Amino acid sequence: MTTDWHSTACILCSENCGIEVRLDGGRFAAIRGDEAHPHSKGYLCQKAARLDAYQNHADRLRNPLQRQPDGTFEPVDWDAAIAHIASRLKFLRDTHGGRSIAYYGGGGQGNHLGGVYSSALRSALDTPYIYTALAQEKTGDFWVNGRLFGKQTCHVSADIEHAQVVVFLGTNPWQSHGFPRARKQLKAIEKDPERTMIVVDPRVTETAKMADLHLQVRPGGDAHLLAGMLAFIVQEGLHDEGFLAERCADVEPVLAALREIDVGYYARRAGVRVAQLREAARIIATADSATVRADLGIQQSPHSTLNSWLEKLLFLLTGNFGRPGGNVFHTYLLPLIGHSPEPGEPGSVLTQVTGMHPISKLYPPNVLPREIDTDHPGRTRALIVDSANPAVSGADTNAWDAALGKLEMLVVIDVAMTETARHAHYVLPAASQFEKAEATFFNLTFPDNPFHLRAPILDPLPGTLPEPEIYRRLCVALGAMPESFPILERVARLDRRARRLRLFPNALKARIAMEPSLAPLASLVLYATLGKALPEGLQSAAVLWTGALRLAEKHPDAVRRAGIEDEGAGLGEALFRRILSSPSGTPMTHHRYEETWSFLRHDDGRIHIAIPELLPELRALADDEPEGRAPFVLMAGERRSYNANTIFRDPSWRKTDPDGALRIHPDDADRLGVTDGDRVRVVTARGEVQATVERFDGLLPGVVSLPHGYGMAHPGEDGERVEVGPRINRLTDVAHCDAITKTPFHKAVPVDVVPV
Ligand SMILES: Nc1nc2c(c(=O)[nH]1)N[C@H]1C(S)=C(S)[C@@H](COP(=O)(O)OP(=O)(O)OC[C@H]3O[C@@H](n4cnc5c(=O)[nH]c(N)nc54)[C@H](O)[C@@H]3O)O[C@H]1N2
Ligand SMILES: Nc1nc2c(c(=O)[nH]1)N[C@H]1C(S)=C(S)[C@@H](COP(=O)(O)OP(=O)(O)OC[C@H]3O[C@@H](n4cnc5c(=O)[nH]c(N)nc54)[C@H](O)[C@@H]3O)O[C@H]1N2
Ligand code: SF4
Numbered sequence: 224m225t226t227d228w229h230s231t232a233c234i235l236c237s238e239n240c241g242i243e244v245r246l247d248g249g250r251f252a253a254i255r256g257d258e259a260h261p262h263s264k265g266y267l268c269q270k271a272a273r274l275d276a277y278q279n280h281a282d283r284l285r286n287p288l289q290r291q292p293d294g295t296f297e298p299v300d301w302d303a304a305i306a307h308i309a310s311r312l313k314f315l316r317d318t319h320g321g322r323s324i325a326y327y328g329g330g331g332q333g334n335h336l337g338g339v340y341s342s343a344l345r346s347a348l349d350t351p352y353i354y355t356a357l358a359q360e361k362t363g364d365f366w367v368n369g370r371l372f373g374k375q376t377c378h379v380s381a382d383i384e385h386a387q388v389v390v391f392l393g394t395n396p397w398q399s400h401g402f403p404r405a406r407k408q409l410k411a412i413e414k415d416p417e418r419t420m421i422v423v424d425p426r427v428t429e430t431a432k433m434a435d436l437h438l439q440v441r442p443g444g445d446a447h448l449l450a451g452m453l454a455f456i457v458q459e460g461l462h463d464e465g466f467l468a469e470r471c472a473d474v475e476p477v478l479a480a481l482r483e484i485d486v487g488y489y490a491r492r493a494g495v496r497v498a499q500l501r502e503a504a505r506i507i508a509t510a511d512s513a514t515v516r517a518d519l520g521i522q523q524s525p526h527s528t529l530n531s532w533l534e535k536l537l538f539l540l541t542g543n544f545g546r547p548g549g550n551v552f553h554t555y556l557l558p559l560i561g562h563s564p565e566p567g568e569p570g571s572v573l574t575q576v577t578g579m580h581p582i583s584k585l586y587p588p589n590v591l592p593r594e595i596d597t598d599h600p601g602r603t604r605a606l607i608v609d610s611a612n613p614a615v616s617g618a619d620t621n622a623w624d625a626a627l628g629k630l631e632m633l634v635v636i637d638v639a640m641t642e643t644a645r646h647a648h649y650v651l652p653a654a655s656q657f658e659k660a661e662a663t664f665f666n667l668t669f670p671d672n673p674f675h676l677r678a679p680i681l682d683p684l685p686g687t688l689p690e691p692e693i694y695r696r697l698c699v700a701l702g703a704m705p706e707s708f709p710i711l712e713r714v715a716r717l718d719r720r721a722r723r724l725r726l727f728p729n730a731l732k733a734r735i736a737m738e739p740s741l742a743p744l745a746s747l748v749l750y751a752t753l754g755k756a757l758p759e760g761l762q763s764a765a766v767l768w769t770g771a772l773r774l775a776e777k778h779p780d781a782v783r784r785a786g787i788e789d790e791g792a793g794l795g796e797a798l799f800r801r802i803l804s805s806p807s808g809t810p811m812t813h814h815r816y817e818e819t820w821s822f823l824r825h826d827d828g829r830i831h832i833a834i835p836e837l838l839p840e841l842r843a844l845a846d847d848e849p850e851g852r853a854p855f856v857l858m859a860g861e862r863r864s865y866n867a868n869t870i871f872r873d874p875s876w877r878k879t880d881p882d883g884a885l886r887i888h889p890d891d892a893d894r895l896g897v898t899d900g901d902r903v904r905v906v907t908a909r910g911e912v913q914a915t916v917e918r919f920d921g922l923l924p925g926v927v928s929l930p931h932g933y934g935m936a937h938p939g940e941d942g943e944r945v946e947v948g949p950r951i952n953r954l955t956d957v958a959h960c961d962a963i964t965k966t967p968f969h970k971a972v973p974v975d976v977v978p979v
C-alpha cells in the first residue's frame with residue numbers, strides 16, 4: 224500500500240467534491256475529503272467512501288467487444304473495431320445523410336472533459352443530434368431562461384450561502400445535494416433563528432424535517448401552488464415595483480394574469496392550507512433576501528416548463544435577483560449547453576420523425592425511441608452512446624429495448640457492461656474517471672466559481688482508452704483529420720518549454736486556414752498537438768486552453784480577483800497554467816454582485832418577464848383538473864442514501880435499502896394487507912416491477928415512491944447476472960411528458976399496487 228494521498232474528486236453527483244485517495248495496488252484503500260478543494264473544503268457525504276465499487280467491479284470492460292449473431296460478445300482489437308465502426312457510419316452518412324446518426328450522452332455526473340471532443344465526431348458524421356439526460360430534466364428551465372434573459376445559456380443558480388430565506392422546491396438536498404456542502408449548509412440554516420427554510424415537497428423528506436415551513440403539496444400541484452403564491456404577492460402589493468420598473472420588461476401581462484387568480488381555490492387544488500400558502504409567500508416577499516432552488520420535483524412533473532417559469536417569477540417579482548442571497552448568474556470555463564433558436568428560426572434543425580426542436584442544442588431522450596423504431600425514411604439508424612445507460616434511465620424501458628434492437632449500428636462507450644451495451648454492435652471500453660484526466664462543468668456558483676482538473680491517479684486498465692482518444696481514432700478512420708500534425712506538435716512543445724504559448728496560436732490558425740474542414744474538429748486538433756505537450760496524463764486538458772482564454776477575455780476583472788495575474792492574452796494563459804498546476808482545483812472567477820447584469824443577453828438589457836406561450840397555460844390552471852385517478856400516484860425516482868444514478872453497478876456498495884423499497888403510507892399498506900418486507904407488484908399500462916414494501920408515514924395516502932438508480936444487472940456469485948431492485952422505467956411511458964420540452968413526468972406516474 225502506498226502512504227501517499229492522491230487528489231481527485233467524487234463522481235457520484237454534480238458536486239464533484241474534492242477527495243484524497245490512498246491506493247493499495249489498484250484498489251482504494253482509504254478516501255477522505257480534500258480540505259484544499261475550493262468548493263467542497265473537505266466535505267463528503269456517505270456515498271464517496273464506496274467509490275472503489277465504481278473503480279473495481281466484475282463488470283468493468285477490458286476489451287472492445289463485438290456482438291455476435293447469437294447475441295454473445297467477442298473481444299476484438301481496437302484497430303479492427305474502429306475501422307469497422309467508421310466504415311459502417313460512413314456508409315450510413317453517405318447513403319442516408321448525417322441525420323440518420325445520433326449521439327447520446329457525453330458525460331455523467333463528473334466526466335465532462337471527454338464529451339467536449341465528441342462535437343468533432345458529430346461534425347465528421349454531419350449530425351446535429353445530441354441527446355442527453357439533461358434534456359429530460361432541465362431543458363424547460365433552460366428554455367425559460369432563454370426567454371427571460373435572452374439566451375438559454377443564461378443559467379441561474381441560487382446564492383444559498385448568503386440568503387436569509389431559502390426555498391427548496393421539489394428537491395431534497397439532504398440526499399441529492401445540488402449545491403456545495405449541502406448538509407452543512409442545511410444545518411446552518413436550521414440552527415440560525417434569523418434564517419428561514421421553506422420546503423415544497425409532497426413527502427416529509429430529510430430536508431423538510433429541518434424546514435421552518437413545509438408545504439406538503441399534492442404531486443403535480445406546484446403550478447397551482449406557485450401561481451397562488453405569486454397571485455397573493457401581487458394582490459397584496461408585495462411585489463418589488465422598483466426592481467420590475469428598473470430591470471424588467473413585459474411586466475403588465477403577468478401581473479394582470481396573476482390578479483385574476485382566486486388564491487383560496489389554487490391552494491385547495493395544490494393540496495395546501497391557504498394560510499400556509501400566504502405565510503410562505505409573505506416570508507419570501509418581505510425577506511431581506513430570498514433564493515429559490517428547484518429540481519426534479521417540479522421539473523419532472525406535470526406543467527414542468529410552466530413550473531420553471533413560475534419558480535423564476537417567485538424570485539423576480541420579489542426583486543431577489545442579482546444581489547447577495549438571491550438568485551444569480553454564474554461563469555463557466557466551457558459551457559455544458561448552448562443556445563438553440565426557436566423552431567422555424569434559421570439554424571434550428573428538427574428531428575426527422577417527431578419534428579422535435581432542440582433546446583440549448585440538446586434533443587430530448589423521450590422522442591428518441593420513436594425516432595428509431597419506425598419505417599420513416601428519416602429515421603435514426605445509428606446511435607453512439609457515451610456515459611449513459613438509457614436502457615435503464617430513459618423513460619419507457621420497453622420502448623427503448625424495442626428501439627435499440629432496431630438500430631443498424633449501436634456503439635456504446637462505457638466503463639462497464641451496461642443494459643444499453645447489451646444491445647450494442649460494438650462496446651468500447653473507456654478508462655475510468657480515476658485513470659484519465661477529467662473535469663466537471665457543473666461549476667455553477669456565484670460570486671466565487673472554481674474549476675477542478677483532475678489528474679489520473681491510476682494507470683488505465685489495460686485495453687481501455689480515454690474518450691478523446693476514441694473520438695480521435697474514429698475521426699481519423701472517417702478521413703476527417705490526419706493521423707498527426709508534426710509541425711504543430713513541435714511548436715506546442717517549444718512553446719510549453721518556454722512556459723508561454725507564443726507561436727502555437729498562430730500556427731494553429733494557419734493550419735486550419737490551410738484546411739478549413741478542420742475548424743469544427745479544432746478540439747481534437749488541440750488534443751493531438753497541444754495535448755501532447757502538456758504534463759503526463761493531462762493530454763485531454765488541451766481543450767481547456769480555449770476555455771481559459773475565452774473566460775479571461777470576457778471576465779478579466781473577475782479572473783484577476785480570483786488571484787490569477789497577467790496582462791492581455793497572458794491572463795487566459797495564466798488561468799490555464801493555474802488549472803494545470805492545481806491538483807485540488809482552483810478559484811477561476813470572483814465577481815461582484817452588481818456585475819451579474821452584464822450576463823443578461825437581451826439587447827435592451829432587461830429581463831423579459833412575460834412568456835407568451837405560457838400565459839395561456841397559466842390562465843388555464845383555473846379549470847385544470849388533476850390527472851385521471853389511478854389507485855396510486857408513483858413518484859418514480861427518489862434520491863436516497865444509497866443510489867447514485869446508474870454509476871455504481873455492484874450492489875454490494877449499499878449499506879441499507881438493498882433492493883430499493885417501495886415506500887407506501889401505512890394506511891394504504893394496511894388496506895392492501897401488506898407490511899414491511901412483503902413483496903408487491905407495481906403495475907402500469909407499460910409494464911410492471913416487483914418491489915419490497917416499506918411503510919413510510921411521511922408520504923401522503925395514495926402516493927407511493929420508488930428509488931432511482933436500481934434495476935441494473937450484475938453478475939452474482941455463480942456468474943449469473945441478476946437484476947437488483949426495481950427497474951422503474953418499465954413503468955413509465957415516453958408519451959407522458961411536457962408539451963414544449965418532452966420532459967417526462969416521472970414524479971406523477973399513475974400506478975396500481977398489488978400484493979404478490
Ligand atoms: N443520492 C443521490 N443523489 C443524487 C442522485 C442520485 O441518484 N442519488 N442523482 C443526481 C441527479 S442526476 C439529479 S438530477 C439530482 C436530483 O435531485 P432532486 O430533484 O433533489 O431528487 P429527487 O429525489 O428525484 O426529487 C426531489 C424531491 O421531489 C419530490 N417530489 C416528487 N413529486 C413532486 C411534486 O409534484 N412536487 C414537488 N414540489 N416535489 C415533488 C420528491 O418527494 C423528492 O423529495 O440528484 C443528484 N443527486
Ligand atoms: N424514472 C426515472 N428515470 C430517471 C430519473 C428519475 O428520477 N426517474 N432520473 C433521470 C436523471 S435526472 C438522470 S441525470 C438520468 C441519468 O441517467 P444516464 O444519463 O443514463 O446517466 P448515468 O446513470 O449517470 O449513467 C452513467 C453511465 O456512465 C458510465 N460511466 C461512468 N464513468 C464513465 C467514464 O468515465 N466514461 C464513460 N464512457 N462512461 C462512464 C456508467 O458506467 C454508466 O453506465 O436518469 C434519469 N432517469
Ligand atoms: S455524492 Fe456528491 S455530495 Fe456526496 S461526496 Fe460525492 S460529490 Fe460530494
Ligand SMILES: [Mo]
Nearest residue numbers: 356357360868
Ligand atoms: Mo439528473
